[in-house]
Amino acid sequence: MPQYSPSMLKQLRADILAQVSFSSLPDDMTWWLLGTKGCHLCELAEQRLVEFQSVVPMSYINVDIADFDEPLMMQFATQIPVILTQNARLDFPFSVLDLQNLL
Numbered sequence: 001m002p003q004y005s006p007s008m009l010k011q012l013r014a015d016i017l018a019q020v021s022f023s024s025l026p027d028d029m030t031w032w033l034l035g036t037k038g039c040h041l042c043e044l045a046e047q048r049l050v051e052f053q054s055v056v057p058m059s060y061i062n063v064d065i066a067d068f069d070e071p072l073m074m075q076f077a078t079q080i081p082v083i084l085t086q087n088a089r090l091d092f093p094f095s096v097l098d099l100q101n102l103l
Contacts (some may be wrong), residue, residue: 004088004089006087009084009086009087009088009089012084012089013032013084013086015072016032016034016063016068016072016084019067019068019069019072020063020064020067020068021067022061026061028086029058029059029086030059030060030061031049031058031059031060031061031083031084031085031102032060032061032063032083032084032085033045033046033049033060033061033062033063033081033082033083034063034065034076034080034081034082034083034084035062035063035064035065035080035081035082036064036065036066036080037064037066039080039081041080041081041092041093042080042081044081044092045081045083045092045094046062046081048094048095048096048099049083049099051096052096052099052100056099056100056103058103060083065077065080079091079092080092083099083102085102087102088102090102
């Protein structure tokens with residue numbers, strides 16, 4: 001899996017926070033599943049997260065890239081689904097074992 005520096009991840013999360021309205025701000029432990037409506041791969045990725053969540057206590061939120069401005073949306077348009085954590089970015093396809101490695 002490609003490595004992203006902590007500063008790159010922090011900046012990316014800040015860019016997303018600046019553009020998306022959350023009902024409440026997610027904490028640093030919450031994983032973000034970047035995707036969009038009607039994305040079959042995004043649905044598969046969410047199924048994997050739900051499977052993972054059944055054995056590991058964790059939380060995630062769905063973040064729709066359609067809510068991003070065009071430059072940010074284009075960064076992900078051909079890469080979704082993507083999981084962002086405070087310390088990592090994981091591009092699809094991924095397995096439950098890949099999710100375990102994010103911990």
